[in-house]
Amino acid sequence: MTINTFLNTDALPYCKGCGHDLIARNTTKALVKLGYDPLDVIMVTDIGCHGIIDKCLNTHTVHGLHGRSVALGAGISFGDIGPEKKIVVFIGDGGTTIGLQHIMEAARLNLNMTVVVHNNYLYGMTGGQTSGLTPVGFNTTTSGEGNPFAGYDLCALSSAAGAAYTARITGIGDISDKLVAAFAVKGFSLIEVLEICPSYGVKLNPKRKLAEIIEKAGKPLGEWTQDREAFSAVQGRKTQDLLAKVHPVKKSFNSYLKTPMSMVVSGSAGEGVQLAAGLISKAALSSGLHVTQKGSYPVTVGVGFSTAEINLSPQPIHFHGINVPDMALITSADGLAHNRKRIESMKEGMLFIDSSLPVPATGAEVIQHDFRALGARNAAIFSVFFFALKTGIISTEAIFKVIEDEGKAEKLPIAKIKEALALL
Amino acid sequence: MQENNKGKRALVDASRLIIESMARAGADAFIGYPITPANLLYQYGSQRMPLMLAAPDEITTLQWMTGLAAAGKVPITATSFPGYALMIESVNMAYMMELPMVIILVQRLGPATGTATCGAQGDLSLLKGNISGGHPMPVFCTSNFEDSWTLSAKAVETAIKLRTPVILLTSKEEVMTTKSFDMDALPAIELVERKYYDMQCDGKYKSYKATDLVPDFLPVTQSKHQVRINASTHDKEGILQHSNEEAMANTQRLEDKIRHKLFEYTLYDYHEVKEAQKLVVAFGITAAAARDAVKELEKQGEKVSLLIPKTMIPAPEVYMEIMDSYAKVVVAEENINNQFSDMLYGIRKPKNHHFVGALGKMITPQQIIEEVQA
Numbered sequence: 001m002t003i004n005t006f007l008n009t010d011a012l013p014y015c016k017g018c019g020h021d022l023i024a025r026n027t028t029k030a031l032v033k034l035g036y037d038p039l040d041v042i043m044v045t046d047i048g049c050h051g052i053i054d055k056c057l058n059t060h061t062v063h064g065l066h067g068r069s070v071a072l073g074a075g076i077s078f079g080d081i082g083p084e085k086k087i088v089v090f091i092g093d094g095g096t097t098i099g100l101q102h103i104m105e106a107a108r109l110n111l112n113m114t115v116v117v118h119n120n121y122l123y124g125m126t127g128g129q130t131s132g133l134t135p136v137g138f139n140t141t142t143s144g145e146g147n148p149f150a151g152y153d154l155c156a157l158s159s160a161a162g163a164a165y166t167a168r169i170t171g172i173g174d175i176s177d178k179l180v181a182a183f184a185v186k187g188f189s190l191i192e193v194l195e196i197c198p199s200y201g202v203k204l205n206p207k208r209k210l211a212e213i214i215e216k217a218g219k220p221l222g223e224w225t226q227d228r229e230a231f232s233a234v235q236g237r238k239t240q241d242l243l244a245k246v247h248p249v250k251k252s253f254n255s256y257l258k259t260p261m262s263m264v265v266s267g268s269a270g271e272g273v274q275l276a277a278g279l280i281s282k283a284a285l286s287s288g289l290h291v292t293q294k295g296s297y298p299v300t301v302g303v304g305f306s307t308a309e310i311n312l313s314p315q316p317i318h319f320h321g322i323n324v325p326d327m328a329l330i331t332s333a334d335g336l337a338h339n340r341k342r343i344e345s346m347k348e349g350m351l352f353i354d355s356s357l358p359v360p361a362t363g364a365e366v367i368q369h370d371f372r373a374l375g376a377r378n379a380a381i382f383s384v385f386f387f388a389l390k391t392g393i394i395s396t397e398a399i400f401k402v403i404e405d406e407g408k409a410e411k412l413p414i415a416k417i418k419e420a421l422a423l424l
Numbered sequence: 425m426q427e428n429n430k431g432k433r434a435l436v437d438a439s440r441l442i443i444e445s446m447a448r449a450g451a452d453a454f455i456g457y458p459i460t461p462a463n464l465l466y467q468y469g470s471q472r473m474p475l476m477l478a479a480p481d482e483i484t485t486l487q488w489m490t491g492l493a494a495a496g497k498v499p500i501t502a503t504s505f506p507g508y509a510l511m512i513e514s515v516n517m518a519y520m521m522e523l524p525m526v527i528i529l530v531q532r533l534g535p536a537t538g539t540a541t542c543g544a545q546g547d548l549s550l551l552k553g554n555i556s557g558g559h560p561m562p563v564f565c566t567s568n569f570e571d572s573w574t575l576s577a578k579a580v581e582t583a584i585k586l587r588t589p590v591i592l593l594t595s596k597e598e599v600m601t602t603k604s605f606d607m608d609a610l611p612a613i614e615l616v617e618r619k620y621y622d623m624q625c626d627g628k629y630k631s632y633k634a635t636d637l638v639p640d641f642l643p644v645t646q647s648k649h650q651v652r653i654n655a656s657t658h659d660k661e662g663i664l665q666h667s668n669e670e671a672m673a674n675t676q677r678l679e680d681k682i683r684h685k686l687f688e689y690t691l692y693d694y695h696e697v698k699e700a701q702k703l704v705v706a707f708g709i710t711a712a713a714a715r716d717a718v719k720e721l722e723k724q725g726e727k728v729s730l731l732i733p734k735t736m737i738p739a740p741e742v743y744m745e746i747m748d749s750y751a752k753v754v755v756a757e758e759n760i761n762n763q764f765s766d767m768l769y770g771i772r773k774p775k776n777h778h779f780v781g782a783l784g785k786m787i788t789p790q791q792i793i794e795e796v797q798a
């Protein structure tokens with residue numbers, strides 16, 4: 001194999017003297033040294049001068065967005081790709097700046113890929129502007145008096161994130177062995193190659209030599225390794241058929257409901273509201289009714305109100321929104337506050353409200369009861385039984401059956417509920 | 425469907441139906457980033473997909489998906505506007521690269537973070553123009569649980585067959601509500617058969633040489649033919665070009681394949697009532713209210729037809745043909761700017777068109793009835 005198995009031309013598309021040329025040639029040379037077949041190599045290139053190399057390569061080439069090439073390469077590495085494959089990402093200091101998160105992530109997961117950072121200290125393609133890797137004091141087209149800030153230490157960052165291998169080298173001479181060292185790593189490797197862009201960097205920083213710039217930048221050349229297991233895709237992951245546990249409910253009870261009915265069940269977080277609403281829904285389903293149910297709660301789900309909206313109907317339900325409900329079950333002050341307006345708008349129907357709460361002005365028939373008698377945690381559940389007993393829309397037997405079928409009997413104070421219901 | 429399900433209803437949510445349907449159609453990877461109201465989809469995706477990855481942000485989500493698609497997978501994700509906004513440049517990338525994937529976009533109330541737990545239908549206009557150049561990207565919108573099942577599979581099929589990202593548009597109230605549902609109503613979902621370039625073919629494989637508008641696919645994981653995937657303007661081979669003839673023809677083809685094959689994925693419900701002079705048009709969450717409204721109007725002796733568009737983008741001609749044949753058209757959608765009509769007619773809507781909108785709450789059947797009778 002010669003270097004030409006990877007390159008289809010000797011004329012690479014860079015300005016004369018650009019360090020990108022040296023990196024491209026040495027990359028292909030290193031891949032030859034490692035014995036790769038060109039079509040076992042997937043080259044992912046970023047947007048920037050370094051990225052226009054694609055057309056010269058005999059490998060697979062993937063050319064994406066500015067700064068995202070590492071994430072794109074990561075995506076490929078998650079596919080079923082064999083160990084004989086090599087993913088190489090070409091990115092600049094600019095792409096590194098905008099897409100730093102992607103490098104950290106690939107390093108953290110120790111993905112099987114090598115990132116070759118073409119650090120020419122500025123955005124070459126767009127005219128030589130300052131990047132996050134531009135060293136302090138370095139002149140660019142947007143910092144004529146020298147960059148006031150120091151650049152990132154990309155190797156230290158990547159290493160801290162978990163890269164198996166990082167290296168910072170000067171882009172002068174034959175660097176193929178250094179690239180071989182990076183390519184041969186199992187897991188994530190990143191090699192930062194330092195260079196000066198002749199068109200902007202050299203022009204704006206006359207008389208400065210690369211070695212001196214590197215020294216002033218204070219980011220040492222070197223190699224950093226850590227012994228880490230490389231990422232391996234989880235094969236044969238157990239997957240569930242999502243419908244396997246969706247159990248159709250047999251009609252075992254009856255309901256006298258002839259027209260649609262809407263209700264809200266509302267109380268405080270942690271007081272069983274959603275569970276209680278679920279009992280109504282399932283009991284209604286086993287009574288031959290059509291049902292919709294949805295919950296609403298504050299963003300911090302563990303505090304404040306918890307409301308469930310339920311529609312029951314003997315016919316299929318399309319629209320499931322509830323403005324003014326036919327029934328309201330309110331078991332705490334949080335629940336009342338959240339539904340006060342709706343309750344006040346009720347012109348008919350029924351309001352079941354805990355006896356500790358003030359009764360709002362409403363056209364609904366008001367039924368007060370001590371729903372919290374069996375403890376706050378059982379308030380909503382008890383109210384549901386109470387509702388069933390008082391209205392008969394669903395039967396208490398249907399609710400008990402749901403609890404039994406779902407194996408929830410142990411977790412709920414069934415005996416106490418039965419006792420309390422017997423007293424009514 | 426299992427035998428013992430026959431004719432019996434179960435409590436289920438649409439998120440579950442969407443993910444299961446996509447898996448059966450051939451989606452095999454879920455990349456997730458949490459966002460309300462798409463979290464249930466993420467949870468189900470993580471349980472159902474052979475490959476599941478938690479991305480650190482939504483740009484990464486789309487990049488990982490695209491990489492997976494280049495490797496031959498069919499990835500999906502679910503998000504809402506804030507996440508989708510971050511994805512847009514990468515969606516353009518996948519569109520240009522011609523790699524299949526489905527993004528489930530669950531609408532919530534905006535602008536910006538807006539209200540995470542409040543539904544809305546406010547993102548159609550964004551989807552209409554989110555590919556630079558104004559090129560269409562297929563968007564399907566579910567109108568009920570049956571759609572959550574069948575359209576989801578159709579979205580996967582369209583993504584694979586047209587080699588494009590596809591949006592399944594839904595909303596908070598649709599994917600976070602549990603309903604009793606007859607599981608027997610769900611038809612079987614076929615695994616979408618993927619067409620690959622014939623590896624035995626002599627001659628050079630060109631990544632973007634199309635037969636019948638869509639290029640034959642080969643993953644970057646095989647080692648027989650060179651694959652060039654490119655998000656910059658490119659020729660048939662996938663090589664970057666400025667704007668030469670071949671490259672412009674390629675970009676033109678991106679538009680053409682979506683438009684010319686629209687007949688393969690035009691889906692809508694049309695309840696045509698004989699002699700009706702009035703038509704109600706609604707999609708997504710508002711379709712439920714429209715169905716109720718039309719039924720109620722029928723009961724009252726009014727003759728009213730109903731159109732429920734499901735293929736939103738590109739908009740099939742037939743919608744306008746249907747709408748043009750009525751004396752009065754009432755379009756209902758949960759926004760305040762009538763994005764559907766805007767998409768079809770621009771700012772100058774036909775004089776016989778009436779709009780029912782809402783902000784921060786669902787449109788009720790009553791609102792539609794009132795507008796029809798006004």
Ligand SMILES: Cc1ncc(C[n+]2csc(CCOP(=O)(O)OP(=O)(O)O)c2C)c(N)n1
Pocket residue numbers: 047048049050051066091092093094095096118120122123124125126131
């Ligand atoms: C999202 C986005 N922002 C900005 C650009 C414009 N852009 C193109 S190349 C580039 C800079 C490239 O610099 P670098 O990555 O250092 O590569 P170099 O040209 O120096 O090799 C920028 C900012 C872009 N393509 N995409």
Ligand code: SF4
Pocket residue numbers: 013014015016017018019020049120124125197198199200
């Ligand atoms: S502008 Fe600079 S970085 Fe770009 S090719 Fe020319 S010398 Fe290289």
Ligand SMILES: [Mg+2]
Pocket residue numbers: 048092093094118119120121122123124
């Ligand atoms: Mg640069």
